[in-house]
Amino acid sequence: MIKVIIAAADSAQRRALKETLLQNDSLTLSAVTDRGSELLELLDSQPPDVLLVGQELADRSGLQMLAELRGTAFLQPDVVFAFSGGGTGSFQILLNAMAYPPDREAHLAAPGLALYQPDRRGPVPYRRLIADFLFALGIPANVKGYRYLMWSLEQIRQDPELLNLLTKALYPMVGRQFRTKDGAAERAMRHTIGTAFRQGDQTVWASYFPSCAHGRKPTNGEFLAGAHEALRQMAEGANASD
Numbered sequence: 001m002i003k004v005i006i007a008a009a010d011s012a013q014r015r016a017l018k019e020t021l022l023q024n025d026s027l028t029l030s031a032v033t034d035r036g037s038e039l040l041e042l043l044d045s046q047p048p049d050v051l052l053v054g055q056e057l058a059d060r061s062g063l064q065m066l067a068e069l070r071g072t073a074f075l076q077p078d079v080v081f082a083f084s085g086g087g088t089g090s091f092q093i094l095l096n097a098m099a100y101p102p103d104r105e106a107h108l109a110a111p112g113l114a115l116y117q118p119d120r121r122g123p124v125p126y127r128r129l130i131a132d133f134l135f136a137l138g139i140p141a142n143v144k145g146y147r148y149l150m151w152s153l154e155q156i157r158q159d160p161e162l163l164n165l166l167t168k169a170l171y172p173m174v175g176r177q178f179r180t181k182d183g184a185a186e187r188a189m190r191h192t193i194g195t196a197f198r199q200g201d202q203t204v205w206a207s208y209f210p211s212c213a214h215g216r217k218p219t220n221g222e223f224l225a226g227a228h229e230a231l232r233q234m235a236e237g238a239n240a241s242d
Contacts, residue, residue: 003030007039008054034058036065063136129234138200145192148174148185156228163225193223
């Protein structure tokens with residue numbers, strides 16, 4: 001029997017997950033909580049095989065929770081970060097994949113969900129944290145803007161001063177790296193941010209970019225600065241590597 005713990009602030013999400021779990025005879029629900037602090041205690045006292053983490057908890061975001069979990073020695077289970085875009089059908093696909101290891105890769109087809117498997121061989125690659133962050137904001141990996149943002153955030157980690165030199169330094173660097181014009185790089189990033197903002201979860205965006213609380217999409221500079229700070233905090237908790 002696979003033991004599962006659910007941690008999410010959204011009561012509707014917790015209810016949907018619980019109902020889905022009850023339909024699978026190979027899964028048993030060990031505990032449900034809406035707080036990260038309580039989750040850490042549960043993991044220590046009754047470690048599960050699978051942990052389902054919502055995009056938001058009552059005392060921290062799901063991404064912050066993931067960063068904390070990566071820094072713990074007792075983390076054993078597969079960790080599923082469940083976004084609001086994933087319906088019960090997606091959960092069922094993913095849970096079935098967990099119940100039957102040969103089909104585990106089926107979780108990749110579940111929209112709105114991401115599977116995190118702990119790796120104790122070393123620190124978490126910083127690039128992986130960036131990918132987690134962009135995924136949480138609903139930015140697809142198959143667009144040019146995603147690649148430009150990913151690479152830019154890696155460069156900004158090495159030289160934060162680039163945040164003050166977008167036009168003079170960063171955009172030209174992106175242009176040289178991806179063999180495109182500076183203006184094209186700026187527009188691709190702006191379009192990607194704008195599209196993800198309009199289609200994404202406004203609560204998640206507002207938690208990282210204060211201007212979004214009033215319905216205004218962040219500029220490229222605001223996005224990169226907010227993302228850099230969020231990633232810096234995540235990297236400290238996850239002991240990230242280059």
